[in-house]
Amino acid sequence: MSISRRNFVVERLRKEKLKELLAKGQRLDGRGLRDYRPLSISTSVVSKAEGSAQVYLGNTAVIAGVKTSLDRPYRDTPDRGNLIVNAELLPLASPYIELGPPNENAIELARVVDRGIRESGMVDMTKMVVKPGELVYSIFVDINVLNIDGNLLDAASYAAVAALASSRVPEYTLGDNGSPVQTGNRIPLPVTTIPVSITAAKIGEYVLYDPTEEEEAVMDTRLTMAFTEDGICALQKGGSGGWAPAEVIELVEGSFEKAKEIREQIRRGLGVGQAETAQGTGS
Amino acid sequence: MSISRRNFVVERLRKEKLKELLAKGQRLDGRGLRDYRPLSISTSVVSKAEGSAQVYLGNTAVIAGVKTSLDRPYRDTPDRGNLIVNAELLPLASPYIELGPPNENAIELARVVDRGIRESGMVDMTKMVVKPGELVYSIFVDINVLNIDGNLLDAASYAAVAALASSRVPEYTLGDNGSPVQTGNRIPLPVTTIPVSITAAKIGEYVLYDPTEEEEAVMDTRLTMAFTEDGICALQKGGSGGWAPAEVIELVEGSFEKAKEIREQIRRGLGVGQAETAQGTGS
Amino acid sequence: MSISRRNFVVERLRKEKLKELLAKGQRLDGRGLRDYRPLSISTSVVSKAEGSAQVYLGNTAVIAGVKTSLDRPYRDTPDRGNLIVNAELLPLASPYIELGPPNENAIELARVVDRGIRESGMVDMTKMVVKPGELVYSIFVDINVLNIDGNLLDAASYAAVAALASSRVPEYTLGDNGSPVQTGNRIPLPVTTIPVSITAAKIGEYVLYDPTEEEEAVMDTRLTMAFTEDGICALQKGGSGGWAPAEVIELVEGSFEKAKEIREQIRRGLGVGQAETAQGTGS
């Protein structure tokens, strides 16, 4: 998604090659069409962050960190904490990244990850209030993309979710004069669910999961879905092609199952103890 | 004023052609030198704005909207409301507009419209105070240029003036604890006069009103004048040529009369009932 | 340091020429290797500034102005005033300056000047507090480079130091309600020392002080040192070459003496009376 200068002849040849393989149910890296690449998740990798996670999805590498601060709530949600997700495609990550403020790809990345987390209700933001209408937690999730090899949306989502689920944030009480005081404790966030992002790409008539950068370069279109345990909570179509409605329905149904597998992998990445704590904090 | 890339040969030929016509007292669109193009003004075109107006001056199309909020007054005017005028040359409006923050043309446009309104005393800003020294109305006038065919300064001024004159803004009282409360009423702004902008261009030795984009492209210089019922309240010379002092004086005298005609057209655009209300609010 | 487009052939020839001269202990402008150009300092040149100084170091011309305001202290220094140093390489100063926000050269300039002042303890910032933890002086030092002929770091530092040492800022007391009130007096800043910046450049094996723009264009590396009366308080190596450790030590030792000479020149620039006042305010 981040390629800005392309070699068009090479691209066309590669697309032909890919389609030949896909017709045989194969991919360049040997995966089946519905397989994800190896996923590795480590949490608590940055000790100055309140939560952090590093994710490798094949060669795509992402690190996410969580910081909180106390702020006023937004005017239209006086009884909820604030969630701010930001993503940076670091120039280390690819030869095609231009310096400057986040471009549309980085902004879409942050916003799609944000929606998956927000709409799933992953963190119960009604519990992130210190003084209703006046003082709430702002939760900043910063996502750094360190190496790009396709499917940033999923990798970034897993990193953000794992960073949040493993966070330990400062606890506050209100002092006598009504101003907030840190208790000195670090508490987990009230995590209620683990949303899982699943992305599929369409190349010609073939639909495949977890596209690499090479596959993204020639794909016609893309669909990113976020699932809770119960259903679907966010969607984002990408790319300049189109999906047949029947394809979309089949994909959503199949991906709901796929999401359960990935959710288990994320829970394992959080560590059993941590994952239990994280789940427990929702109650 | 917004042309950034020009065809210079065509321009020179057109200037010759225009001068030939002007020598006969004619213009390309059949107008006399002192005629304005047809002016159409509709108010209350955007229901979420507190005031709005769409203006067509020939093919130049402008829409202006008014929004208010409560803010601190500026330090040097503690007993007055704030007026903020902003103008955007939308990229829809012409093939020559570059995206980005307002350039010098858009900034000049906003500032000249602002001065005409501010210096005329059109809105009695001393009445826009909710809590003296602490809380006043900020009146935002946002001007969108939708199609450019010359004389943006006048068209934008008419749209801004009509939007202000037709505004209905929230009324506030101070609650028991001294904080502002909306009464639920919508009240007109205290409008005391209708300032009128008149723009003339000079091509060779000819002076003509309301230049089209074609005429602006070859004009030597420009003069924009704003008039109240009693006299002149703002001036802005534009373009890289010069005016003879005698020309300026003749122009200001003649335009004072022209402004009365246009003022009538604006009042008609406001609608009789509205215009009366608007005038009445000043007392 | 501000040259962005260079003529490389000319540069190489000039370097040869310069080295020939340096081998004879000479420079293009007739100076010895350890000589500074004529230094002229005038203070109180801008009456709306609370302190100001214009410095000519040869043809390098810099003007610095001081303004103060009352602000909250920074969180990590609740009992100290704030010092903000900004530098602009004005486009008047050289044909090679590009408009826009300060580039790395202007930023380095401001930060190196800032460090020399801050680390020397020149202004006793613990005395710039009006209401501990809540209200302190912010001291803004704005440096304008008007003409560039090399060694901006020293010239800017002398201008900033002279502007601060000659400042007269508004005095405040706390009113009955605890809010600050100007007494109407203008008081000097609590100046405890005069830090002096000394810059040397290395061309081939030769080390010379106060390089001109011509010399900077061909230098291998640069070292800027700031000295108090007692020792060294800041260092900044520049340029893409390297210094031998022995060279650095020799340079630091020799420059400590050089700084004393320059400090006398700055004091003379401040005027005897002023300099005494400035020194006296520290106690």
Add this chain to the structure above:
Amino acid sequence: MAQGSEGPEAQKERRLIDDQGKRTDGRGPNDMRPLRLEVGMLRNADGSAYIELGKNKIVAAVYGPKEVHPRHLVLPDRMLVKCRYHMSPFSVEERKPPQPSRREIEISKVIREALEAAIMVDQFPRTALDVFVEVLESDGGSRGASITAASLALANAGIPMRDMVAACAVGKVDGQIVLDLNDVEDKEGEVDMPVAYMPNLDRITLLQMDGKLTIDEFKRALDLALQGCRQLYEAQRKVLYAHYFSSSTSGEQKGQ
């Protein structure tokens, strides 16, 4: 249809569908808001269109095909399509600063991708096409209305297209799947799902969703969205026909 998916939040909210199944503006679940379309009313643009859908008031303009600037963005085998979706400061409840927000930048991207699927980009290699959308007033469903208008503006500019793109939103409100959310439903409802669709090619070119749906609800929502898109598609065809083949073009009615 399921009556109310009661989360803790839904309870606090005012009801958006009454006992008679009527929505806040009196519509039934499958009804679209009043629609008005115009084409070709901007003089300088190569193509333009205007849409009113409920209180949405949106102008779209197209410039191109034209030279690519700066040159290094040239695509050797196709047209470079650019899109800017922008909201006027006065188009929403609280004044929006004029500089593009992150939301506007994302929407610009998805609108571009929704339209690109329809444009025959390989017919104009090495050229650029600009699509500008200005939201004068916003009322829920503005990105769908923007695509519907932009698609008309492309047709008006004579850009060769495989199909028209029509777009609208569906959502879940008080537990019910409904068509074409208005402002209140957009803000207080449970789900918002904008969809862009090319009916002849049977292709979805924009699909976004916010909020929780079961897989079954999703299927029903998608189906309703496609119905809405087909309705809009008919309206697009009608206004184009009227513009090119009837004597009174709607463009001339503007500004009266």
Add this chain to the structure above:
Amino acid sequence: MAQGSEGPEAQKERRLIDDQGKRTDGRGPNDMRPLRLEVGMLRNADGSAYIELGKNKIVAAVYGPKEVHPRHLVLPDRMLVKCRYHMSPFSVEERKPPQPSRREIEISKVIREALEAAIMVDQFPRTALDVFVEVLESDGGSRGASITAASLALANAGIPMRDMVAACAVGKVDGQIVLDLNDVEDKEGEVDMPVAYMPNLDRITLLQMDGKLTIDEFKRALDLALQGCRQLYEAQRKVLYAHYFSSSTSGEQKGQ
């Protein structure tokens, strides 16, 4: 002259003209503040000038004619003139952030247009000229003083000109038309009207006005402004003559 145009505001204000007709700084209505002009004091610039008018302290510098950068801005039949008017952060009462304000951008434009009328731009097609103005201290009438200095800097750079441009402001203060407003008069007076003028060609190249005047007052104000410009024009001629034909150039007096 009319004594006092009493609006509600004028009454609150301190009097700016006393019973003897003296202004706050002791001048009569038609008097200009003390003036000092210098040329050629900046080494790197192709031309430079310095003006002090009252407390105004302004430097102007000219670079060019030179290559146009970026290339697509080239004008095939004339020189591209650019101008930047900038105020130093310490030049005004309250520190001004260094990035250009909207006011500075507008003034840059009108100064450029005021100077362009004098420059023989068609003698240098395909080139660029930069005019930089830095206000070190501002005291009312700074744009007029800037033009007066920039015009000298152009002459110092050897740019062919049709005429010199001289500029000053007139205004209305306590109901009277007065020449060359100082800071207090600029802020508290009723009207500020900056004018730039080429005396030999009898052309006005900058004209702005803020505040209310009757048509008659306007005529008198314009006339007074032109008188002021002619005075400045004489001073410009003198300093140029001194710079080029006398042995002691004023540039050398700086920095003592």
Add this chain to the structure above:
Amino acid sequence: MAQGSEGPEAQKERRLIDDQGKRTDGRGPNDMRPLRLEVGMLRNADGSAYIELGKNKIVAAVYGPKEVHPRHLVLPDRMLVKCRYHMSPFSVEERKPPQPSRREIEISKVIREALEAAIMVDQFPRTALDVFVEVLESDGGSRGASITAASLALANAGIPMRDMVAACAVGKVDGQIVLDLNDVEDKEGEVDMPVAYMPNLDRITLLQMDGKLTIDEFKRALDLALQGCRQLYEAQRKVLYAHYFSSSTSGEQKGQ
């Protein structure tokens, strides 16, 4: 060594060196924090390296030699070296906004200059080289650690170099000269002095200092810094050797 240079501030501070001469993290004055180096763990970069020094966690990547963009920056006789030092928002106590601060811009410059001295820039005229440093966690001495890592990344990219650059900070803490300041010592200590050094060429390529030293203290501090750099240099050599000549590259250990 002098015991305590008692200024008024030093008195308020907690002691950073205890009676046994141990620092807050238990080290002696001349000890360096635990160090971990890796090379080549980023796939897309032409060269990359990772450093942990205390809690510092820093990634460096190199792209190039490559085409210069934009073209007018081309240097006809050498390579254009660019450098960006950037701190992740979560790398410090209080979240740092992602846009580059003035501090980051200055550090980018001095890191570039520290590395340029080692790179054989004249072997690649008309090309560009990008050095990117991302601080994932910052703990005092981050610019030295960045240079040490970036130097490895350059070697990993196969860029011809005259020598490796190793860098660390020394400082003065409770009146004592100590090696490799940690976070607390950096913030509360009296002096911070980062030094970059090419041991084979005996050249200092970065030298900065904050805080007061006597000339004698400075000499001792510089000497200690060079010792530190030599230690790091050995570690650099070891990891490069291991990367290229042993079967298990450390890059493969990441992400477990």
